[in-house]
Amino acid sequence: MKSLSVTSLVLVAAVTADSVHLAARTNAGLFHGVQTLRQLLPFEVESDMNVRPATGWRIPALTIVDRPRYAWRGAMLDVARHFFTVDEVKQVIDIVALYKLNTLHLHLTDDQGWRIEIKSRPKLASVSGASQMGGGVGGFYTQDDFREIVRYAAERFVTIVPEIEMPGHSSSVVNAYPEVHCTTRPGGNPDSTFYGICPDSAESFRLVDDVVREVSALSPGPYIHIGADEVSVLPPEQFVRFVERAQDIVTKYNKRMIGWEEIFRARLLPTTLVQLWRTDSARGALSYGSKLIMSPAPKVYLDMKYTPNTELGLDWSGFVEPRTSYEWDPATYLPGVTDANIVGVEAPLWTETVRNVTAAEYMILPRLPAIAELAWTPPAARRWDDFRERIAEHAPRWRLMGINYYPSAQIRWR
């Protein structure tokens, strides 16, 4: 590379007969320029076998001026249903970075397991780290493990967003600290099916404070995600009180709260982000000035089966082939929601059926690059027929990198 300079508001890559010039306003921009350059080189560049031809690598002479459409370009990995080791999470971060996404949301806790060491609440990891879906041994990240994930991601300009799910999907909390559980349903119904954190007990909020304090200290990123989806057995007013109290605690530790779309019922801060996944209810958050992360399940849920024959995945939101993930637009998805209300797009991988990184890759590729292009490129410059040709050329790269993928029939693979 002949020269690198940080002079421009946008990423500029210019390849001439004797030089490659990359300029960007930020270090992240330069990193993304290098990923583009990597994609311009022949696929053999990804080999570890030192197969460089005697004539050297060739790239076409061209100029690219580029900038991302959305600030938030993310993926989510559920490490609670099935535990993923630090090395496996790093492999997912590598894919996220390769496609110039900048956020990896880790769903760290759910009914089936708790995955992060909390020193003031040691039983969360020691008791609830030892379980996972289907009865495996589970696992958890020590605080040093988590710092290592954050460091590895930051080196690739990826921010880790920790999600601590509450007050529902919290059986792992109740198993470790039964005192936060309501023995009767709030409101007095003894037939409770609520296995979550009791929203009206001081002990509950002492635990939430301990967890948010420690996770905030471990996380240099500005956000703590509190989940808050699917709390159907809690009366609405109790749920709202819980979310508002959690928002106060997150704010006290100088973080911004994120919650799934159900939090729209609470009085939100304009800095709180709301993650759309299922309905149009996220629109309710706009009256507080809160912005949306767009994760509509029928378009971007990476745990949906591709077709009825896909051996992994669920189908409650339909089948999601790569074209479905590519051909929609966040700014026209919901009436009344425009780009001014949207921070970006995130593709979640829930792991009820996904037990290791090989399986995760099968669900991630080729859908995640389709979603990354949607998050990066303006609608006028996106065409499925063009994308499907370009992405076909990535399969030999994935094979050299040892990355699994789904060979969708929508793409003519090389």
Ligand code: ACM
């Ligand atoms: C979700 O899929 N329950 C957010």
